[in-house]
Amino acid sequence: MISFTKPKNLNGSELLDELAEIGIVLDKIHQAPHLTLDGLIWLDITEADKAKAEAVVAAHNGTTVAPEPTVAEKLASVGLSLDELKAALGGN
Numbered sequence: 001m002i003s004f005t006k007p008k009n010l011n012g013s014e015l016l017d018e019l020a021e022i023g024i025v026l027d028k029i030h031q032a033p034h035l036t037l038d039g040l041i042w043l044d045i046t047e048a049d050k051a052k053a054e055a056v057v058a059a060h061n062g063t064t065v066a067p068e069p070t071v072a073e074k075l076a077s078v079g080l081s082l083d084e085l086k087a088a089l090g091g092n
Contacts, residue, residue: 001034002050004057006041011062018056024049 007015012033016026024045026032034042045053072082 001042002045002047002053003036003040003042004054006035006039007057007060007062009062009064010035010041010060011064014062015057015060018060019043019045019053022052022056024053024056 010033013028015033016028016031019026026044031044036042041057043053043057069077075082075085
């Protein structure tokens with residue numbers, strides 16, 4: 001685990017996507033960034049990747065507003081699929 005100064009606008013998922021673009025691929029569940037109260041972000045990367053990751057973390061300006069869920073995601077949240085809704089409404 002390597003520590004970095006936490007970006008002002010941190011979006012962990014976006015940060016992991018940005019790191020993946022430069023070849024540092026981390027599992028979004030098991031290797032998610034860890035934040036500490038002292039303003040640090042910890043990433044499960046090797047010392048060899050530290051310099052590359054440092055540039056990405058420093059430039060990161062994450063989205064702080066959650067994206068609007070799609071219709072399919074909204075339906076899935078209540079246990080329906082788009083096809084099931086169409087069938088229930090008499091569509092093909």
